Amino acid sequence: MLFRQHQLQGIAKGTVTLAFRRWDAPRAKVGGTQKTRIGVVTFTSVTPVSSITAAEARKAGFPDRATLLAELDGRGTGRLYRIGLKRTGDDPRISLRKASKLSADELADIAKRLARLDRASPAGPWPLTALRLIRKRPATRAVLLARSIGWERAPFKLNIRKLKALGLTESLEIGYRLSPRGRAVLKYLDRTTAPSSRRRP
Numbered sequence: 001m002l003f004r005q006h007q008l009q010g011i012a013k014g015t016v017t018l019a020f021r022r023w024d025a026p027r028a029k030v031g032g033t034q035k036t037r038i039g040v041v042t043f044t045s046v047t048p049v050s051s052i053t054a055a056e057a058r059k060a061g062f063p064d065r066a067t068l069l070a071e072l073d074g075r076g077t078g079r080l081y082r083i084g085l086k087r088t089g090d091d092p093r094i095s096l097r098k099a100s101k102l103s104a105d106e107l108a109d110i111a112k113r114l115a116r117l118d119r120a121s122p123a124g125p126w127p128l129t130a131l132r133l134i135r136k137r138p139a140t141r142a143v144l145l146a147r148s149i150g151w152e153r154a155p156f157k158l159n160i161r162k163l164k165a166l167g168l169t170e171s172l173e174i175g176y177r178l179s180p181r182g183r184a185v186l187k188y189l190d191r192t193t194a195p196s197s198r199r200r201p
Helices: 005-013 054-059 065-073 092-098 104-120 127-136 142-148 153-165 180-192
Strands: 018-023 033-036 039-048 079-089 169-171 176-178
Touching: 005 079, 018 054, 018 065, 054 065, 092 180, 104 127, 104 180, 127 142, 127 153, 127 176, 127 180, 142 153, 153 169, 176 180
Parallel strands: none
Antiparallel strands: 018 079, 033 039, 039 079, 169 176
């Protein structure tokens, strides 16, 4: 689920406790979690509903019911769901991103993980290209980054999430940047990757 920045801030403060989505089938489950910029968000309820009250709209981070309905109308025509949510902890990737002092074994292990991502990709090798691209063009919209290497936006963002899970990138309000860990890993890859293997995805 995507949340606007003001909604995330409300979740962190405890003033935003609901979200509404139109889905053909539920895409969240009770007890499920999502890592966000403000930490781990847990879904406390997922309930199909037929209407939204003004109070519920405010609990979802909207000034009134009409504003929320207008946004929902632009997101499809599926069944309306009310999702209860709360912040339940820090994002474990935050401490991972800050861990930039890596041993030789740790660097080699991350390189092996990235190589496995390469082998699993039907489009060919991509992590090294993506890391270099983000280093060169931080805070650039994902669609522009993807277009610059001939990728579609959706698969590009999916791949960047894989790098984020390894603590190598950070999402910004617009685009991405390398984390301290990501900078250390890319420095290692620049030093150890043979020119012949630096293929474009």
